[in-house]
Amino acid sequence: MNELFYDAAPNATRVAPERPGPRQYPAKPREVILFGTCVVDLFFPEAGLDAIRLLEREGIRVHFPEGQSCCGQPAWTSGYAAEAREVARAQLAVLDAGMPVVVPSGSCAGMFRQHYRELFAEEPDTLKRVASLAERTFELTEFLLNVCQVEWKDLGEPTRIALHTSCSARREMNTHLHARELLGKLANVERVDHDHESECCGFGGTFSVRMPEVSGAMVTDKTQSLMASGADEMVTADGGCLMNINGSLDKQQQAFRGRHLASFLWERVSGEGRA
Amino acid sequence: MSQRIPVTELTSGFRDRAEVALADGQLRTNFRTAMDSLMKKRADAFPDEEEREGLRELGNRIKARALSRLPDLLEQLEAKLTDNGVRVHWAETTEQANEIVHGIIQARQGSQVVKGKSMVSEEMEMNDYLAERGVECLESDMGEYIVQLDGEKPSHIIMPAIHKNRHQVARLFHDKLGVEETDDVNELIQIGRRTLRRKFMEADVGVSGVNFAIAETGTLLLVENEGNGRMSTTAPPVHIAVTGIEKVVENLRDVVPLLSLLTRSALGQPITTYVNMISGPRKADELDGPEEVHLVLLDNGRSGAFADAQMRQTLNCIRCGACMNHCPVYTRVGGHTYGEVYPGPIGKIITPHMVGLHEVPDHPSASSLCGACGEVCPVKIPIPELLQRLRQENVKSPAEGPKVKDGGAKYSRKERLIWRFWQTLNTSPGLYRLFLWGATRFRKLTPKNVGPWTENHTAPVPAKRSLHDLAREHLARNGGQ
Numbered sequence: 001m002n003e004l005f006y007d008a009a010p011n012a013t014r015v016a017p018e019r020p021g022p023r024q025y026p027a028k029p030r031e032v033i034l035f036g037t038c039v040v041d042l043f044f045p046e047a048g049l050d051a052i053r054l055l056e057r058e059g060i061r062v063h064f065p066e067g068q069s070c071c072g073q074p075a076w077t078s079g080y081a082a083e084a085r086e087v088a089r090a091q092l093a094v095l096d097a098g099m100p101v102v103v104p105s106g107s108c109a110g111m112f113r114q115h116y117r118e119l120f121a122e123e124p125d126t127l128k129r130v131a132s133l134a135e136r137t138f139e140l141t142e143f144l145l146n147v148c149q150v151e152w153k154d155l156g157e158p159t160r161i162a163l164h165t166s167c168s169a170r171r172e173m174n175t176h177l178h179a180r181e182l183l184g185k186l187a188n189v190e191r192v193d194h195d196h197e198s199e200c201c202g203f204g205g206t207f208s209v210r211m212p213e214v215s216g217a218m219v220t221d222k223t224q225s226l227m228a229s230g231a232d233e234m235v236t237a238d239g240g241c242l243m244n245i246n247g248s249l250d251k252q253q254q255a256f257r258g259r260h261l262a263s264f265l266w267e268r269v270s271g272e273g274r275a
Numbered sequence: 276m277s278q279r280i281p282v283t284e285l286t287s288g289f290r291d292r293a294e295v296a297l298a299d300g301q302l303r304t305n306f307r308t309a310m311d312s313l314m315k316k317r318a319d320a321f322p323d324e325e326e327r328e329g330l331r332e333l334g335n336r337i338k339a340r341a342l343s344r345l346p347d348l349l350e351q352l353e354a355k356l357t358d359n360g361v362r363v364h365w366a367e368t369t370e371q372a373n374e375i376v377h378g379i380i381q382a383r384q385g386s387q388v389v390k391g392k393s394m395v396s397e398e399m400e401m402n403d404y405l406a407e408r409g410v411e412c413l414e415s416d417m418g419e420y421i422v423q424l425d426g427e428k429p430s431h432i433i434m435p436a437i438h439k440n441r442h443q444v445a446r447l448f449h450d451k452l453g454v455e456e457t458d459d460v461n462e463l464i465q466i467g468r469r470t471l472r473r474k475f476m477e478a479d480v481g482v483s484g485v486n487f488a489i490a491e492t493g494t495l496l497l498v499e500n501e502g503n504g505r506m507s508t509t510a511p512p513v514h515i516a517v518t519g520i521e522k523v524v525e526n527l528r529d530v531v532p533l534l535s536l537l538t539r540s541a542l543g544q545p546i547t548t549y550v551n552m553i554s555g556p557r558k559a560d561e562l563d564g565p566e567e568v569h570l571v572l573l574d575n576g577r578s579g580a581f582a583d584a585q586m587r588q589t590l591n592c593i594r595c596g597a598c599m600n601h602c603p604v605y606t607r608v609g610g611h612t613y614g615e616v617y618p619g620p621i622g623k624i625i626t627p628h629m630v631g632l633h634e635v636p637d638h639p640s641a642s643s644l645c646g647a648c649g650e651v652c653p654v655k656i657p658i659p660e661l662l663q664r665l666r667q668e669n670v671k672s673p674a675e676g677p678k679v680k681d682g683g684a685k686y687s688r689k690e691r692l693i694w695r696f697w698q699t700l701n702t703s704p705g706l707y708r709l710f711l712w713g714a715t716r717f718r719k720l721t722p723k724n725v726g727p728w729t730e731n732h733t734a735p736v737p738a739k740r741s742l743h744d745l746a747r748e749h750l751a752r753n754g755g756q
Contacts, residue, residue: 012584013343016335016655019328036742038701042714043735045742049749056753064746066708069701075694077644079666079685083698090702118660167645200603204643209727211641213294216731217607218643247732 025146029100031061032143035091035112037105038070039239040260047239047260051104051140054266058148067094071111076119077205085119092116092129100147101137104262105238106169109139114172139169140262141178141237154186155271162194162231164201164222164245164258166238175237179261183235186268194229196221203244219248227256234258289637292612302438306609309437313600316543317651334536335655337529338591345581345590348490348523349572355493359555361568372573373404376482376515379569380410383513385479389471391499391507392416393484394432394594395517395573397616398629401482412482415471415503417464424451430610432617433541433596438609471503481507481565485518486593487533488570491526494554495570498538498547505551514565516553520572521581521590533593536653540595576628579680585664586679589624591654596621598648598658604641613638620648624661631681632669639665640685711741 032055036048052062071091075084091112095101103109113134120126144150163183165176176198183191202208202218209215223245226234236242236258245258267273296302321327341348353363366372376399380388388405390396390412402412402423414423418435422428425447429435436444441458449456454466475481483504487496495516497504508514524530538544557564580586599605599619610618615626615635623638632639639662648658668682670690677683700706714721718737725734 012587013339014584014588015339016332016657019332034746036746041742042711042737045738045740045745048742049745052746052749062750064743064750066743066747067704069704069707072701075697077663077666078694079639079663079668079670080691080694081667083694086698087701167643167647171646171650198647200643200645200647202603202643204645207640207643208731211290211293211604211637212727212730213290213297214604214608214641215643217297218603219731221607243735244732247728247735250733251729251731 023142023146025142026100028058028148029060031063032100032102033063033065033095033097035068035071035095035101035103035108036064037103037108037239039243040104041069043243044239044260044263047104047262050260050266051102051262053270054140054144054262055102055148057269058144058150060148063097063099065094065097071108072119073108073111073115074205076111076115077207081119088116088119089126092126092133095133095136096129098132099136100143101133102140102143103137104140104260105166105240106139106173106175107166107238107240109137110168110172112137139173139175139178139237141175141182142173144265145178145182150182150185152185152269154188154268156186156188156268156273158188158190159233160190160192160231161264162192162226162229162234163261164194164197164226164234164236164238164241166203166236166241167200169238170198179235179237182265186265189268192229192231194231195225197225201241201244203240205240208244216248219244220252223248223252223254223256226258227254233264235261235264237261289612289614289635289641292614293608293641296608296612301440301443302609303607305438305440306606309434310600310606313542313596317540317597317600318543320539320543320545330532330536331653331655333532334593334653335591337524337533338593338654341524341529342521342581342587342590344525345520345523348525349520351490352488352493352523353572355490356495356555356570357493359493361493361495361555361570364569364571365574366571367574369399369573369575372399372517372571372575373401375569375571376401376517377405377408377410379513379515379567380405380480383479383567385513386410387474387478388412388480388482389415389474389478389507389511390419391481391483391497391504392419392435393482393517394429394616395484395519396482397429398519398573398575399517401517413471413474413478415475415501415507416499417467417501417503420467420471421447424448428611428616430618431596431599432594432619432621438611475506475510478507478511480513480515481509481511482515482517483508485516485522485570486537487530488518488523489525489527489530490523492554494527494552496530496534497551497553498534498549499551500542500544500548502549505549508551508553509564512565513567513569514553514556515569515571517571517573520574520577521592533654537593537595540597540651540653576630576680580625580628583678586624586628586661588656589621589628589661591652591656592621592625593654594621595653597651597653601647601651603643603645603647613641620658620662621656624656624658624665627665627679627681632665632677632679632684633681636669636684639669708743711743715739715741715744 072084072087169175201222202215421436430438445458605619668679669685671677714737
């Protein structure tokens with residue numbers, strides 16, 4: 001029998017990590033870095049700009065380091081760890097200034113907070129910087145809610161919206177709760193639930209192109225439940241889901257659309273309506 | 276028994292089978308309805324989040340403790356069972372396990388076997404193996420009975436016939452058993468029971484699985500809701516239990532939380548209708564029970580998973596099925612699409628160790644990594660993390676030495692080059708900005724058809740100006756940097 005375990009390491013058994021307690025938030029800082037994310041950079045730049053405006057409105061000076069690109073997630077989830085690691089290393093260098101890093105995407109923030117330590121597990125020196133980045137990384141909605149403790153006057157017309165939260169954001173960052181609470185501060189906004197709200201929209205990065213059949217079925221179901229919710233529009237804080245859901249709606253020639261939560265929030269609090 | 280192979284198995288891979296399944300409206304409805312109900316049952320069974328999370332943590336630690344001493348516990352289990360009069364057999368492969376089972380049946384000149392539900396026997400394809408040797412094997416679990424009657428394989432590890440609704444079962448019974456077509460569920464169950472009751476009395480051998488094998492006392496614990504497990508393990512003169520080596524736990528105390536996690540996660544039950552604890556054959560002064568009890572302990576690749584610290588967590592699994600119940604992929608494509616014994620998230624992480632990644636090259640990719648499986652796993656297997664690891668092993672070149680059986684199944688020099696290029700682009704700020712400039716400037720030239728993406732979406736068109744551009748301008752104006 002023991003020959004079955006010829007190359008087993010008896011002490012290599014892993015236990016699940018301790019459950020983290022509720023996150024402790026710092027006082028509102030004077031300066032932050034915005035990490036825009038590659039999807040927002042190329043496809044939804046207005047959302048990034050609106051995130052900057054929302055932060056500036058709270059009296060915070062925002063820095064946007066030019067050297068930033070992608071958090072590394074696409075390669076990481078595709079199994080290309082070495083390539084992801086080098087891209088992650090470049091972001092670590094760019095974001096090293098010690099300031100809070102605000103990210104208008106739960107999944108990229110989750111990458112910084114949860115997965116960089118897996119990427120650099122073999123590099124003890126880098127891990128210290130990774131821990132610092134994880135500590136300083138905030139998803140936009142949690143930052144506005146818990147660090148800035150925003151109090152807003154809703155300048156928009158009454159509207160009904162559905163909130164979609166990316167899975168990594170939901171499970172790694174609790175973003176769905178933060179966004180709900182933020183939206184709750186807007187007097188004229190009614191948030192409606194949609195069927196299977198916590199279910200994945202089917203994006204999953206390269207999953208959407210590796211498994212287009214399954215991914216397509218998932219996004220079709222998601223768009224249908226969003227449209228059936230009675231909402232005027234969908235908001236989400238993740239560029240990947242937004243690209244997936246809007247791309248599918250467009251293909252289905254539906255009028256219903258989603259948009260980035262940062263843009264929605266900015267429109268409500270600034271009173272600047274945009275088509 | 277018919278040997279009809281389900282149509283979906285004739286096609287080549289996961290994606291082909293998925294396409295067939297996705298087009299089957301009835302199948303989609305059956306799974307969605309069933310999974311929604313199971314998710315609700317689980318949620319209702321754990322009303323207290325704090326208790327649930329504490330129990331999951333405990334379950335994780337119990338399994339980790341057992342796995343950390345796995346070789347010792349297995350030896351202890353063997354010694355205790357032997358003391359209790361149970362004969363213990365070791366099988367490294369499914370072929371060996373089948374030979375052992377067949378040998379036991381032959382020694383009794385048996386020709387009829389009645390089976391309680393056992394996924395390990397599915398791994399072994401025991402029914403086919405024995406049928407080829409003239410031994411009839413009848414499934415006695417209602418779901419298993421239904422799929423066997425239809426020449427299918429289970430589509431779920433707990434509810435084998437969940438892909439069928441009651442009308443489909445009614446038609447099947449009518450076609451195969453010649454009974455009047457009725458879709459009264461109770462009547463359908465009674466029809467099955469009448470057939471099975473006779474078989475329990477006639478069978479030479481009863482086969483079952485094991486939920487927990489307890490090393491300290493030499494006890495085999497088996498949960499079920501139909502009583503067929505108790506019948507299969509007590510009515511025939513011989514009982515053969517088959518199980519994987521990871522099912523061993525240290526003691527009975529450890530079983531209490533694991534059992535609660537298992538039944539609540541699987542079906543939302545506080546406890547199953549039957550909990551069988553088998554500790555040996557009939558003793559001289561006892562009136563019933565089998566004359567012989569055997570345990571076959573199967574490896575079938577599990578020691579490969581055990582050898583890797585990260586993959587070892589796969590062996591925490593207590594086979595509750597909650598991961599598949601909560602999986603948006605499984606819910607849409609059903610269990611047969613996976614083409615293997617274990618479907619869903621747990622199937623994706625355990626099957627590669629059994630059959631090798633070359634046999635299931637698409638399994639690791641068939642996930643959006645949404646994390647629902649890991650969130651509900653009662654023993655906290657980090658399933659998304661393990662899927663991610665399998666993806667790494669799957670794209671390794673032969674020279675890099677993949678660490679999972681037949682790894683490197685998706686190694687592609689071309690794809691590696693694409694990611695190298697992506698790396699260069701994202702680590703060279705000048706090049707990245709040049710890319711942004713080009714993509715936004717020539718946005719009108721974005722192709723309308725961008726491969727698989729445009730099967731479900733219109734092509735995404737870059738914005739007129741990148742955030743890099745807009746932010747630089749905005750911050751210069753506002754005194755930022």
